[in-house]
Every structure is written in structure tokens, then in C-alpha cells.
Amino acid sequence: MGERVEAHRITIEPASARVRVILDGVCIAESTRALVLREGSLSPVVYIPRADVDPASLTRSAHRSHCPFKGDASYFTVSAGETRVENAAWSYEQPFSAVAAIRDHLAFYPSKVDAIEMDDRDAIR
Numbered sequence: 065m066g067e068r069v070e071a072h073r074i075t076i077e078p079a080s081a082r083v084r085v086i087l088d089g090v091c092i093a094e095s096t097r098a099l100v101l102r103e104g105s106l107s108p109v110v111y112i113p114r115a116d117v118d119p120a121s122l123t124r125s126a127h128r129s130h131c132p133f134k135g136d137a138s139y140f141t142v143s144a145g146e147t148r149v150e151n152a153a154w155s156y157e158q159p160f161s162a163v164a165a166i167r168d169h170l171a172f173y174p175s176k177v178d179a180i181e182m183d184d185r186d187a188i189r
Contacts, residue, residue: 081183088145092121111169152176
């Protein structure tokens with residue numbers, strides 16, 4: 065599987081700045097330890113350590129998906145204030161070894177939260 069990931073060109077590097085995820089005006093995640101995953105021609109995805117996400121904002125959903133390059137993803141409904149968004153975050157809890165760095169991290173769909181902000185650049189939307 066590692067060869068397949070290499071051919072697909074996935075890179076993972078530390079985010080260059082503090083990252084915040086905002087939903088309904090509430091900061092539900094904040095981290096200086098986030099990772100940025102770049103995969104082929106897709107938009108970069110920020111993965112935040114689970115420990116840096118407000119656990120009260122997450123409820124595991126029944127939705128699952130499979131990526132041939134990263135493994136099986138579990139999804140979470142995200143809540144803040146009066147807002148509840150189904151399957152707004154996901155996690156590869158047992159990722160393939162080539163992307164093991166994203167284990168114990170969560171990613172959020174930019175279109176399903178108010179903003180994913182980085183201190184040194186514009187929000188990711």
C-alpha cells in the first residue's frame with residue numbers, strides 16, 4: 065500500500081501557524097500542533113490533534129468511508145451554540161502506515177464550519 069500512496073503523492077507537514085476551527089461563532093478547536101495533508105491536486109486538508117478539539121462539540125456518527133490511500137474514515141457530527149452539523153469532521157483512526165501521522169487527528173470540512181483560521185494566512189474555506 066505504501067507504494068500506492070507514494071505514486072499518489074501525499075505529503076504531511078506541520079501547519080506553519082496556530083489553527084482555529086469556528087462554528088456558530090464558537091472556537092471548537094485550536095492548535096499549534098496541526099498537520100497539513102496535501103494529496104495530489106486536491107485542496108490541502110488541516111488535521112488537528114483530537115486533544116486540541118473540544119470533545120463536547122463532537123458526536124460520532126454512523127457514517128463511514130474508505131480511501132484507498134489513507135484507510136477507513138469515521139465521521140462526527142459537530143455542535144456549537146444552536147448549530148449542529150452532521151458529518152462535519154472525520155478521522156482516520158487506523159490510517160495506513162504511509163500516513164500514520166494523521167492518527168489521533170480530526171479534519172473538518174471547510175464548507176460545514178464557519179471558518180478554519182490560520183494565524184499567518186487567510187481562513188481556509
